[in-house]
Amino acid sequence: MSDGDRQPAAESEPDRRSWFQRLRGADDGPLLFLRELLFSLSIVAAIGLVLFAATGVWPPMVAVESNSMDPNINKYDLVVVSEPGRFAPGEANDQGVVMAETSEAGYESFNEPGSVIVYDYPGRVGSPIIHRVRFQVEAGENWYHRASPEAIDAESCAELTNCPAPHAGYITKGDNNRRYDQANGVAPVVKSDWINGVARFRIPYLGRLRLALLGTAHSGGLGETASTDSGIVTSSGMTSSNGMVRSVGA
Numbered sequence: 001m002s003d004g005d006r007q008p009a010a011e012s013e014p015d016r017r018s019w020f021q022r023l024r025g026a027d028d029g030p031l032l033f034l035r036e037l038l039f040s041l042s043i044v045a046a047i048g049l050v051l052f053a054a055t056g057v058w059p060p061m062v063a064v065e066s067n068s069m070d071p072n073i074n075k076y077d078l079v080v081v082s083e084p085g086r087f088a089p090g091e092a093n094d095q096g097v098v099m100a101e102t103s104e105a106g107y108e109s110f111n112e113p114g115s116v117i118v119y120d121y122p123g124r125v126g127s128p129i130i131h132r133v134r135f136q137v138e139a140g141e142n143w144y145h146r147a148s149p150e151a152i153d154a155e156s157c158a159e160l161t162n163c164p165a166p167h168a169g170y171i172t173k174g175d176n177n178r179r180y181d182q183a184n185g186v187a188p189v190v191k192s193d194w195i196n197g198v199a200r201f202r203i204p205y206l207g208r209l210r211l212a213l214l215g216t217a218h219s220g221g222l223g224e225t226a227s228t229d230s231g232i233v234t235s236s237g238m239t240s241s242n243g244m245v246r247s248v249g250a
Contacts, residue, residue: 056083057197062118063207064130068174072110073199078206079130081118081197088198093136095192097170101135101146109199112175116199119172119190128196131172131181137165137189147171152183165189 088096100114154160169189
């Protein structure tokens, strides 16, 4: 065959599919990786939206950084929370919170009476706190005689921090702590609008992954903070910039 009879090489047809069609049909290479990544993120987003619809708060899960709520809520637990009024039992007050020292014997949350709340307050540096509500006080109330003697180090209201109560709110305490938050300087009397959510159930150890992804997990004390008195929680945006919650203890 002469050179003049030789046929030119066939040119490949250009891919006229849209970018979306190529992404959907990819079976290898960067487009496959991108498709799988987008699919995984969409699943996570869908789960998050369902939890938000169910709980009424965002984010609906917090990771516990410390030990002040042991043994009922442990360090590295992932705790699902909801807005206070949602799923509230009959013993709850108008806000949806149950007091440990005034609730009916039949109601328990995380193995003990009383709601476990996630709260923060103006001026606090660090993550929100996850502790149990003990009782409610009114503005100016002398709550010394309502306090458990084991949870205070005072002989009178005058010797007790935050007594009389500077404003209406809640007295709180970590289950693993000896004293009330308001008696050991962890927090002032907790106002109603400082409550970000009420803890509903926990997933053991899963919070460790969340803390690691947020960069707060490290060898020798994952997410440990300076104070062992405050139940700190990482919420990834509930109220703190790093998404944590602390359970503080003393």
